Amino acid sequence: MDFYTTILRKSVDYWVALCIDNGIVGQGITQEIAIKQLNEAIASFLEISKIEPDIYFTLLE
Numbered sequence: 001m002d003f004y005t006t007i008l009r010k011s012v013d014y015w016v017a018l019c020i021d022n023g024i025v026g027q028g029i030t031q032e033i034a035i036k037q038l039n040e041a042i043a044s045f046l047e048i049s050k051i052e053p054d055i056y057f058t059l060l061e
Contacts, residue, residue, distance in 0.1 A: 025038065026040070
């Protein structure tokens with residue numbers, strides 16, 4: 001598993017987990033759920049990036 005720098009922040013009703021290495025976000029009603037959602041989002045992003053290597057460029061077009 002890779003290591004990512006993550007910021008956890010409590011919003012009014014939920015937690016937000018932000019990966020500052022790639023800008024991907026997860027959220028949940030607990031810190032653990034927010035981190036789990038973030039891990040799932042990163043895994044999904046990594047799978048898509050195998051198919052579309054210029055994913056950041058593609059999103060900006």
